[in-house]
Amino acid sequence: MQSGERRPTLADVATEAGVSVALVSIVMRGVPGASEATRQRVREVAARLGYQPDSRARRLRSGESRLLGVVFDVRHPFHHDMLTGLYEAAAKVDYELALSAVTPRRDERTAIEDLLRDRCAALIAIGPQLPAGELDLLTARLPVVAVFRHVHKRGVDVVRTDDERGLRLAVDHLVELGHRSIVHVDGGRTAASAERRRGYLDAMGQHGLEEFARVLPGGFGEEDGARAARDLLAGPVPTAIAMFNDLSAAGMLDVLRRSGLTVPGEVSVVGYDDASFSRLGHIDLTTVAQDVEALATLAVARAIARLDGAPVGRREVTVDPHLVVRGTTGPPPKATA
Amino acid sequence: MQSGERRPTLADVATEAGVSVALVSIVMRGVPGASEATRQRVREVAARLGYQPDSRARRLRSGESRLLGVVFDVRHPFHHDMLTGLYEAAAKVDYELALSAVTPRRDERTAIEDLLRDRCAALIAIGPQLPAGELDLLTARLPVVAVFRHVHKRGVDVVRTDDERGLRLAVDHLVELGHRSIVHVDGGRTAASAERRRGYLDAMGQHGLEEFARVLPGGFGEEDGARAARDLLAGPVPTAIAMFNDLSAAGMLDVLRRSGLTVPGEVSVVGYDDASFSRLGHIDLTTVAQDVEALATLAVARAIARLDGAPVGRREVTVDPHLVVRGTTGPPPKATA
């Protein structure tokens, strides 16, 4: 009942089974060097005593930790999807994950320091906010892979979505539906905002719609989208809007609908991220989805390539996003087309 | 540039500073036993070499791990809020957290086993799905605290929201607004469903509204709420609905509005959980919020009380939720009132 009793160790199993500690270790690791008979017996004893290997001692002894440190932010739903993929990718190559969360009251520096103390072999930072220089310093200690964010330092590997392409997808979709007057509400100073803006402008150019191109200042929050909507309603309203992300798209949608406009009847709206709420019947947002699965797999692969000292090509690798068409996009109203 | 070099150890710092390993340990831990002069020098050397203590070795040696294992589910937004609180509560009592995530492809058993191997001192399981018996077995090894879920085994501590009270709050609010015909859509077989149902029935009774009490089968998903809405629309529609949670409330809202009913003009809706999307202007759901902060603090306190062998009162402790009034509740339409 009490948890006071010491947890059993290899030595306990060894004495109980009447063999040496080393032999029990051999059996527990499943490496050759023991007869099938003793193997069976040792395993039986271990199970009976409830023996569980001590990963601290194990890693301490065998220099290699086979442990990937992962920094994520509890506030960002994306990061949790990433965790799913990371666990799977790591398990495939027989690595474990050490998680360290960034919360409103626990900053990234603290999160990273914890991982360093745990002696993880490499660091995967999801959407790191730390100055690039600081991340770069870490690479003297261990390989660092940044996910979701462009870091222009030589030491840091980067795995991210091709955000330019993401916005091109959004624009292509709208053009295909017949839209020409398409505006973009950007992410302000948010990371990736520049890439998405560029993608938007490129796509408009490629479709010969330079004259319609128009970028409004926005941000990553719902309120930023709502504000942009009010700005937009002050002048001639475009037939379609490509938003920086889903959250700002939600704000945009809300204000548009409250002002009496129908979506997608009079205005089409595209988001970015495929946040979970976008799937809600009530929002039903057409959006650009990042391939979280691929990002996770690549991040792990990259970290391990560094650890193995394998030659690595480009420092930065991008993953293609894809469009998820839902209910906020449709052909433009007849009058404007 | 390469991460090949061995990370510096106490011994490296010791030789470099010309002192013994033990002394460096003393300095690094900040315990008495070194002069201020050498303290300064050792710290300077440690910083220069980039020394970082090895938490594996540290914990291995000093029997006590001061490590709390936390199991959470990446799919549940709630769990992330809990992490924020847990980190803070743990830091206050100088404990660290070891996180282990449950994902769609990584089950709870695996997550827990990982933590056991890390030799954490106690286990905090957020919304555990494991059979109560299995959780109870674990208590032979270490203290187990279940959060959010009622576990009726003697060995397991429980910290949860007073869900009965939560639904009473919802009903009280609606009654205060003037509603009498209030139905409840429950959570089906979901944990906590029974408690919330009971809270609803109690509250209706206390207000003398037994004759209006009506429970519809639901579930935890959006689709469950939508289905219940369609069932509801087949007969006479009540003036208010208390839903099992926010997600099912979203489904309910969507179907109601699509069928032409105004919310809260003709029907009021209350959710449960205060999920982040409930704050969106477009949803703006009145809901019952759990006090995540308090739950986290209590969970840590309870785990540590067990570790210290302090006498613990009741196995189960509940936290009061509170109502967050937003835009989906209002007085009933005149005709019905």
Add this chain to the structure above:
DNA sequence: TAACCTGCCTAGAACGTTCTAGTAATGGCG
């Protein structure tokens, strides 16, 4: 018979800490 495998097993040294027990130097006090 001696020499050499091969299969099963063990002793004991690591890994990087912390902790216990102790030593040397200093200083105050009689």
Add this chain to the structure above:
DNA sequence: CGCCATTACTAGAACGTTCTAGGCAGGTTA
């Protein structure tokens, strides 16, 4: 001067593993 306390430090044993080097049977080969 001798004695005891105090301060500053160190040696070496743990913690629970893994790993290297080897021992001891029993069989095969020269």
